[in-house]
Amino acid sequence: MAQFMTLPQAVAENLNAGDTAAFEGFTHLIPHASAHEVIRQGTKDLALVRMTPDLIYDQLIGMGAVRKLIFSYAGNPGVGLLRRLRDSVENGWPNRIEIEEHSHAAMANAYEAGAAGLPFAMFRGYLGAELAQVNPNIRSVTCPFTGEKLAAVPAIRPDVTFIHAQKADRKGNVLIEGIVGVQKEAVLAAKRSVVTVEEIVDDLWTHPNACVLPGWAVTAICLVPGGAHPSYAHGYYPRDNASYIAWDKIAADRDTFLAWMKDNVLDSTPEDFAERITHLRAAA
Incomplete structure (x- = not known):
């Protein structure tokens, strides 16, 4: 049954070194805040799973948290390659990860099997x-x-799956609106799950069939407004395209990457994500 807690607590209680972890979201609702908390806590030796690894996996790989990547596409959407991933595979910096590449269909079916x-x-x-x-x-x-x-x-059976969603009610039922990828399957396939949400409400005010994940299927729920930034959250804030474009230059140089990670991840908190979307809400 879902328990409400802070994101640092949820990561500490549900993710261990050596685990297989999935951070799922498709074009929007990508759980950036969760990945940043994993980096801050220094969890290592992870096998990461995702259909479409993008910036958060580039960051996790670049910070040496990853030993293996199971995926079906990897890139900075709309921009190009993932430079930290490429540096790891080609040059072994900061460590050489193992890669297991599949098609989208294979990944989706593997989650369903799990x-x-x-x-x-x-x-x-x-x-x-x-x-x-x-x-x-x-x-x-x-x-x-x-x-x-x-x-x-x-079958894909993560030790823990992280997703982001629009809202959860106080019983732990989770509502995902807009594009839905494999979040439901990834959570149901996992031993444990952490869901960050934009808001916690008394009532989802929607048809029961629209509830993608019932509270009994979720381990932890964390209130993290803006937790999908720089991806978007349908109905809450748009995609921060400038951040995706900027990442290409940031990740291209090791020292620049490490300096950015210190300023924006290691020295930050989950609460900082709310401030990062202020300008996006204003422009929406």
């Missing part, structure tokens, strides 16, 4: 693709009914 308690996901995919040549976790099975050859990948 949520269903299945050992692997089976789907039509990878036809004509060569990714299986570099990823031994892409295999095939034969349908016992039709004889059709199908792709198979291991």
Whole structure:
């Protein structure tokens, strides 16, 4: 059953060194505040999972928190590559991470398999693709009914999943509006989950079927207004495009990156996110 707590408390109680962790969100509601708290607490040796790793994974990798990345796309959306990820893979700075690359379809199905308690996901995919040549976790099975050859990948079962949402009620029920990616499946597949929200309300004022995650499926809920910045939160604030553009130059140089991380992550708090979206609310 969901418990309400501060983000530092939620991270300390639910994430351990060596864990497999997912920080999911698709184009918006990306849990930046949670990732920053993980960096501040110095948790290391993480296996990170995400369909679309972007800035927060670049930051986690650059700060040496990651040993492995399981993903289906990695980049600074609308800008280009992830420079800290590339530096790690190509040059081993600050450490050389292991990568396991999949398709979007494989990741989505793997989350669903994990949520269903299945050992692997089976789907039509990878036809004509060569990714299986570099990823031994892409295999095939034969349908016992039709004889059709199908792709198979291991189920994704994170130790902990972090997501951001618009609101939660006081019973712990979570409402996600706008684009919904695999947040529900990622939470249900995980042993533990931490949900940061823009606000906590007495009533979600929506149809029960619109409640993406009921309180009994969530471990911790944390009030962190602006916690998705620089991504957007539908109905609350728009995407901070300038931050994504600026990140490319910030991440290009190791010293510049470390200085930015000190000023904006290590020396900050979850409460700082509310101030970061003030200008976005005004412009909305």
